[in-house]
């Protein structure tokens with residue numbers, strides 16, 4: 618079948634077409650103790666995993682049932698510019714009540730994701746995962762699991778932004794990552810602190826925002842007990858956070874890191890891996906004969922974590938990641 622797309626060019630549409638509809642709604646959602654105004658994709662946070670096959674064709678309808686305009690950007694996907702989903706730049710925004718159709722051939726394989734590209738809607742919950750299976754699988758594994766990491770605040774995202782613009786240390790005090798001046802002085806860091814103040818910076822800092830929770834697949838802890846001993850599971854991690862970066866650590870044997878940002882890498886046996894905002898990493902883990910494997914994401918400043926458990930039985934804990942020494946960091950930076 619040949620169709621003319623909205624961009625004006627014609628193209629052969631493969632019979633291998635996968636069609637999805639994503640419906641965006643405003644809803645009260647409770648992820649950290651109390652319901653707050655949030656935004657859902659198909660009634661969930663994160664939204665569903667969109668699965669495609671390399672060489673196939675994607676058709677995605679995005680339905681905006683919210684009272685404000687929106688957009689969805691397909692992060693890392695090679696596609697015609699018109700369907701990139703960045704409002705006012707490549708793609709028109711989706712007005713309240715409107716549905717936008719995105720369509721593109723799938724020219725790559727791997728782990729990717731999607732998120733709103735409008736205002737602060739990504740922080741409110743508009744994000745989800747994309748998996749494109751390769752034409753020919755070169756890796757050996759039995760099953761797979763997608764894990765979307767994110768950060769959650771009970772504050773309105775606009776209030777968070779306002780607070781950041783004030784440039785105070787309230788969030789660091791709230792999450793216990795501030796460095797009290799008496800400690801700075803007792804460790805000989807006062808001249809470093811003066812240097813920082815002169816440059817209008819507070820003490821050394823890693824992450825600016827206090828989050829009420831860190832999530833994987835929308836929960837602080839998730840359990841996947843159905844994996845069986847010896848099963849090789851490809852775990853696809855996506856960091857869909859608004860402003861958090863994590864250290865991933867794995868219980869039991871080191872996992873095999875097989876892919877980064879959708880591209881296969883030379884497989885490497887590697888445990889502690891840093892995942893920055895918007896990055897994706899795939900690992901193959903083997904479910905142990907006894908016990909359940911913990912995979913832990915520890916936020917970079919040490920103020921929180923979220924764990925995924927695979928299998929059943931006693932916990933095989935992931936290694937701890939020590940809190941960074943911010944006074945030492947400040948002295949080195951100054």
Ligand SMILES: [Cu+2]
Nearest residue numbers: 690692732895
């Ligand atoms: Cu993006």
